[in-house]
Amino acid sequence: MILDSFDLRGRVALVTGASQGLGQAMALALAEAGADVAALDRIGCEQTCEQIRALGRRYFPVVCDLRRASVDDLNSVVAQIVSNLERLDILVNNAGIIRRAPAVDFGEADWDDILHINLKALFFLSQAVARVMIPRGGGKIINVASLLSFQGGILVPAYTAAKSGVAGVTHALANEWANQGINVNAIAPGYMATENTAALRADPDRSAAILARIPAGRWGLPEDLKGAVLFLASPASDYVHGAVLPVDGGWLSR
Template identity: 65%
Template sequence: MLDRFKLDNKVALVTGAGRGLGQGMAIALAEAGADVAGLGSGSLDETADRVKTLGRRFLPLKVNLLEANADDLNKVVGRVVADLGRLDILVNNAGIIRRAPVLEFSEQDWDDVIQVNLKAVFLLSQAAGRVMVEYGQGKIINIASMLSFQGGIRVASYTASKGGVAGITRLMANELAPKGININAIAPGYMATDITETLRADPERGPAILDRIPAGRWGNPDDLKGAVIFLASPASDYVNGAIVPVDGGWLTR
């Protein structure tokens, strides 16, 4: 049974792989046997070292998704296939957030977040999907959010983007499941990462969030390892269009 969770001879592309949740998932996939291409706008050295220590190959891809268009992302997929031989798994993890009251939210902050969190996710999934269709199999794992289910406060473009991620996950699952491609999403709860540093430091909202989490703690990158390996592996071959919360019970409250 455990063989169904192995990723030997598979190649995964993880965006936002340089730190935080993306780094944790890239390492998890390598631990399960996959070679990894890591995409990021900053340093990927630490992730590369940790993946290579596991005996897996690592391909660093320096790309700024704020500026990437469809042609750029098609080239990313082509580079992965050329250098690592194939592409079996895509994890669309990269994301940014901008905070402001809704009536003061700027057009630039709207556009930037939608570009990285939604448009790039769709375009990269398109590019990867075209390759996976040729194989007759593949796994695309999007990173959704608690705000795929809830409204949030002061993060208009982030909420819109994560609602959109949930929507395109389901849409692409409907269209590509018949072609052997599984498309699902993980919805992390409140995680102790750089993106939530401001929130955790807020003297009112930080404690209020923690009090609501039944598990009694903020999550960390290791908490996503099991979910990403499951959704990347043959164990999830009959799972399509699911949004899997990994949230310490947040949504049950």
Template identity: 60%
Template sequence: MTDIFNLSGRVAVVTGANTGIGQAIAIALANAGASIVAVGRSSMDETESAVRAAGAGFHVIKADLGSIEPVKNIVAETISTFGKLDILVNNAGIIRRADSIDFTEEDWDAVMDVNLKTTFFLSQAAARHMLERGGGKIINIASLLSFQGGIRIPSYTASKSGLAGLTRLLACEWAAKGINVNAIAPGYFVTNNTTALREDPERSAGILSRIPAGRWGTPAELGGAAVFLASQASDYVHGTVLPVDGGWLAR
């Protein structure tokens, strides 16, 4: 049974892999045997140490995903380094908080560009290579806000709702061609994006009271879902948005 989760010989691109969810997913994929290409603006030293400790190959691509300009180079450099691209994890994302009545066009565009636009065009570039090779796995990192509204994060909610729709659309187009497109929807995890919420006693208490598991998630707890969706175990799974949320949506 463990063989169907084995990623030995696979090559995975993980965006935003310097910390938090992206780092945890990169490490999980490496522990399953995949070589990792980590994409982002910040230092990947900590991620590299953990990936190499797992015995996996590692390569860094410095890129600002606020524009689609680096997209073609990411795929080309991955292929040049490791010879192929099997798995793409679209994790990079940003958030801006303000009341909707005051929300600026700049904050709207910044979030939509990273969270949705670049994700689509990177998926497109990866799929062109995957189609030539007969298949691959694309995993988008969605959110509980793919299902719910939230407050004070209009562009984030719009982007993550759009990402759920995009996941389904790409699955419909590419499933018969051997590419699995799915998403993970994390609940409330201990990451940089949730620092403001965790440091607000009232908001934090309200969130915890809604989570059946009774605690915030840790990024490492997303690793199993990522390995599943990247592996042979999910070959007949297409277009799903998998919540990993401590039971939040069940409440």
């Protein structure tokens, strides 16, 4: 039966940036489908923990600031998860930050923070997880890209650079790891109602301009990513490699 292809019972997922917003919604989606979840964030994920445990799933919290994490730190994170949950089948690289400023004024510290968490940590965490997955026959790696993996954006040069890189890394890792049983794909959310877009939504003119371009006529919600992440984390996507799936209300079709 086709629904069996979406059953994640017996699998373990790591979701970064899982304390709120998109990461929390995706962690809950995987738990609802039967996966046990390790949730990583620079702060605690108590609310996420409570909701996952209420579903009867195991939960393992990891506190790690990816803006400062070394490669050794990321290797240690993966080792902790495998030690406590016995395996690691799914990685969702969701954690990210955004900072806005004109390109002529954009500072080096902001550039480095954004590239470190949004791209460097994503790659090296994927590397650490792949070293666990390959001997076990494979797994699923899902990166969170962006509309700005395809477009330039306004006042977000570092974020655009990082998210363009996420799409590129997704393609590169899919090419290398597909024949080792690892599916590497990405989700590109559109304009979502999260903390990252609070300033845009609070600006009446900017918010109206954004909504006018979205065919669906509304901002996306974290829950809108649940179906996409479940598909890419499940056996239903076993022949999908290197895809960057927009979940954008039709924005890129305009």
